[in-house]
Amino acid sequence: MKAAILEKITNLKENKRPLKMVELPQPVIGDGEILVRISVCGVCHTELDEIEGRTPPPRLPVILGHQAVGIVVERGKFASRFAIGDRVGIGWINSACGRCPACLAENENLCVDFKATGRDTPGGYAQYLAISENFAFAIPDFFSDTQAAPLLCAGAIGYRSLRLANLMDGQRLGLTGFGASAHLVLKMVRYRYPHTEIFVFARNKDEQSFARDLGAVWAGDTNEESPEKLHAIIDTTPVWKPVVEALKNLEPAGRLIINAIRKEETDKDYLLRLDYGRHFWLEKEIKSVANVTCRDIREFLDLAAQIPIKPEVEEYPLEEVNRALAELKEGHIRGAKVLKIS
Ligand SMILES: [Zn+2]
Numbered sequence: 001m002k003a004a005i006l007e008k009i010t011n012l013k014e015n016k017r018p019l020k021m022v023e024l025p026q027p028v029i030g031d032g033e034i035l036v037r038i039s040v041c042g043v044c045h046t047e048l049d050e051i052e053g054r055t056p057p058p059r060l061p062v063i064l065g066h067q068a069v070g071i072v073v074e075r076g077k078f079a080s081r082f083a084i085g086d087r088v089g090i091g092w093i094n095s096a097c098g099r100c101p102a103c104l105a106e107n108e109n110l111c112v113d114f115k116a117t118g119r120d121t122p123g124g125y126a127q128y129l130a131i132s133e134n135f136a137f138a139i140p141d142f143f144s145d146t147q148a149a150p151l152l153c154a155g156a157i158g159y160r161s162l163r164l165a166n167l168m169d170g171q172r173l174g175l176t177g178f179g180a181s182a183h184l185v186l187k188m189v190r191y192r193y194p195h196t197e198i199f200v201f202a203r204n205k206d207e208q209s210f211a212r213d214l215g216a217v218w219a220g221d222t223n224e225e226s227p228e229k230l231h232a233i234i235d236t237t238p239v240w241k242p243v244v245e246a247l248k249n250l251e252p253a254g255r256l257i258i259n260a261i262r263k264e265e266t267d268k269d270y271l272l273r274l275d276y277g278r279h280f281w282l283e284k285e286i287k288s289v290a291n292v293t294c295r296d297i298r299e300f301l302d303l304a305a306q307i308p309i310k311p312e313v314e315e316y317p318l319e320e321v322n323r324a325l326a327e328l329k330e331g332h333i334r335g336a337k338v339l340k341i342s
């Protein structure tokens with residue numbers, strides 16, 4: 001099968017071709033697994049973190065990619081949830097122990113044995129993928145394969161971020177960073193919390209106008225003061241400046257949700273600008289979002305079909321994965337990037 005592999009950790013500023021196209025044998029499935037022929041796979045910011053070593057794969061080479069959509073073509077002896085020919089999606093969550101307190105409380109994202117697709121196990125930048133049937137998800141008919149792919153990570157983790165924001169309808173929400181996840185959150189909020197006003201912080205003027213087009217009441221630069229204080233802000237940026245700048249815009253007891261697997265080191269000194277009175281005082285909170293649970297993916301796919309949310313996507317052939325990654329790194333984002341595989 002065709003696959004794009006990462007052979008070594010590298011710096012994307014110097015290396016514009018971090019992934020290599022290769023031919024690999026088709027994966028062999030275990031008893032509880034299904035074999036999926038992949039049609040498309042979304043490109044996520046987490047791939048940049050893997051390539052640059054902020055969340056390094058434990059073994060190299062590895063096939064990246066964790067927003068895969070495809071068709072079940074083979075089932076293991078004990079796999080019965082899906083029929084041959086069913087369409088399924090695969091997300092970042094690849095497996096968890098299933099027995100620990102976190103797993104039993106449906107927080108498999110916090111399990112110490114949490115494994116991620118495309119980091120700890122082979123991912124979706126390939127023609128075939130083997131996965132436990134318990135970690136594959138039926139895709140509502142409403143979506144095309146390309147539309148469904150970004151829902152599996154950007155969408156599901158956006159859904160989790162919003163759950164953790166504890167928002168009530170009518171409270172004001174901020175979004176700092178306006179990429180794939182944030183634009184899906186915006187659509188979700190407009191449906192679930194119709195009286196909530198959304199304020200967007202983004203460096204890029206295009207992103208600001210994209211946010212206004214989608215219904216944000218205000219959009220400005222990362223360091224601007226919002227016209228009103230906000231009850232919660234979701235940060236989807238890879239850096240520190242937006243964290244510091246967001247805190248000043250929170251209401252008392254407001255909560256900042258950081259949706260990033262790792263932050264880059266480049267502007268870490270920005271944290272020295274933290275002022276206790278201006279940024280933390282009055283019971284403000286910061287909470288990170290870790291991974292994603294099966295429940296998040298399941299519930300979000302249903303919600304997205306109900307609303308409905310059709311993400312804005314940009315397509316690339318698998319062979320051009322390096323161009324997709326470079327454009328993501330440079331911040332050329334208008335919607336989500338998806339690789340066409342077969
Ligand atoms: Zn992702």
Ligand SMILES: [Zn+2]
Nearest residue numbers: 097100103111
């Ligand atoms: Zn567990």
